[in-house]
Amino acid sequence: MSTQASKDNTEGQKVPLLVDDHTVTTVRESKIMVILRGLPGSGKSTMAKEIEQKYKDNAHLFSADNYNIKPAIRTSDGGEYSIMDDELHKCCDRHEANLVILDDTHHDRDRLEKLFDLANQFHFTVLVIEPKTLWKLDCGQLKDRNHWKLSLEELKNLRPTLEKELLPLYFGWFLAQCDEDKLRKISQEFLEQLGAFKAFKKHLQSYGIEDKHKLNLLKYFAKTPNILHCTSKYCDYGKVVGSEEYAQMEAVKKGYSRAYTLHITALFVTPRTTGAQVELTEEQLHLWPLDAEKEVMPKDNFPKGSRAHITLGTAADIQDVQTGVDLLEFIKLQQTGGEKEDFGEMYRGKIHYYENGMWMLTLSRKIEVKTIFSGYYGKPGVTAPQQGSKKVFLPTCEIM
CATH class of the missing domain: 3.90.1740.10 (2',3'-cyclic nucleotide 3'-phosphodiesterase superfamily)
Known part of the structure; x- marks a missing residue:
């Protein structure tokens, strides 16, 4: 990582699952789905990679960029996510990682609800994390920072969907x-x-x-x-x-x-x-x-x-x-x-x-x-499976 990139992400590094020892230990013993949310160029990908590196032995990063999914206001059913979602589902179903990191704008409510349903299905605790960079909503700066080369107008169209905090049930x-x-x-x-x-x-x-x-x-x-x-x-x-x-x-x-x-x-x-x-x-x-x-x-x-x-x-x-x-x-x-x-x-x-x-x-x-x-963040009324349902157990730990 360049000196400038490291400096730019100083705020982002303060998230507990990167710097708090008790949190790091607990995350390693949990099933966590991290949903990074924010405008293009706001620092999500840098944070995603740092989290993946921190938990590299048992983490899997899914970045929309790697599937060539361009941030945009959706007018379709989200079919562009089909390949990414297939691989994400397989990862969860096969218990390939206890920490799943999703790097995308996550501005679309329908998209988020699909991910929340998946988290519930496989018993993941969800963390919705947004970068803390000073320019996270500054479309003028983001125009020069995002690698998709989105225009000022495109960024301004996306911003209202990300300005309001996402509140849970x-x-x-x-x-x-x-x-x-x-x-x-x-x-x-x-x-x-x-x-x-x-x-x-x-x-x-x-x-x-x-x-x-x-x-x-x-x-x-x-x-x-x-x-x-x-x-x-x-x-x-x-x-x-x-x-x-x-x-x-x-x-x-x-x-x-x-x-x-x-x-x-x-x-x-x-x-x-x-x-x-x-x-x-x-x-x-x-x-x-x-x-x-x-x-x-x-x-x-x-x-x-x-x-x-x-x-x-x-x-x-x-x-x-x-x-x-x-x-x-x-x-x-x-x-x-x-x-x-x-x-x-x-x-x-x-x-x-x-x-x-x-x-x-x-x-x-x-x-x-x-x-x-x-x-x-999911739907109300979800209950655990009955005895005999498929379940993954983490390494044993002592409970006092």
């Missing part, structure tokens, strides 16, 4: 696949032990189960998220009031694509959901909206971060958002001194029964999971 911490696999296993073991617990079988009426011999909590909570995560802010692609303001918070901009370790303090089960209670650090609370608890329980007062959780499964026809509501119900009972029965040690901690089929396992040792703070 929600922001949150997405588990590295290595730790996700471990947590799913812990969740399954907990449900199996709870289902076999004599005291649990005495409260089956809350679950609508008459015959205790037909009890199978794994089947009862068959709906699980495609990628385990802890939601911080629901945005509905920008439709929710306050979404744009949240995305522009300094902590969110600095935290995006960065790795964080979350601490799980308890596992819980209700007739609707099963989840993990997350204890956020002071740094992580900067990414937590002030109104997160009031959104679902406006009449109650909870400490900031009380709703932080990871949904592990839901009963039929129950939405994931219910898990956070259920967790606040537990906390409300704890605050008011609601009755609970302590049943002593079970599995990884102490098991407690509250009311209406609500069980909580307070862990004797917190579970640590590595995560990447990003957004979910």
